[in-house]
Amino acid sequence: MISYQPLWDTLKEKGVTQYQLINNYGVSAGQLSRLRANSNISTHTVDVLCEILECKVEDVLLHVPNKTLR
Template sequence: MISYAPLWETMEKRGATTYTLQCKGGISSSTIRRLKANESVSTNTLDALCKILDCTLADIVTYLPDKE
């Protein structure tokens, strides 16, 4: 499973809010909802998040193995 938990930590470190993502990067409220629910988003969205937050993909996404 992909988790966006690092995204929220990175945002906090940089003083960014979801409003920042919407205003600076054009990230829609529905995409933010998908991120909060750890649902899939496009690679374009991931690219935009990295640009907005000046970070790498590892700063916003982590992989968690499924529990079997």
């Protein structure tokens, strides 16, 4: 499973709000909704977030192993 918890931590650390992502950077509310639900997003969205936040991919997402697949 992919978790976007690192994104929320990075936003807080950088002092960037979800409101700013939408209004200043053009991130859609739908994308933020998918991120909050840990749903699928495109690598383009990950790239955009990394550019906005000047961070690494691991500052946006984390892979959490799914034990039921083993």
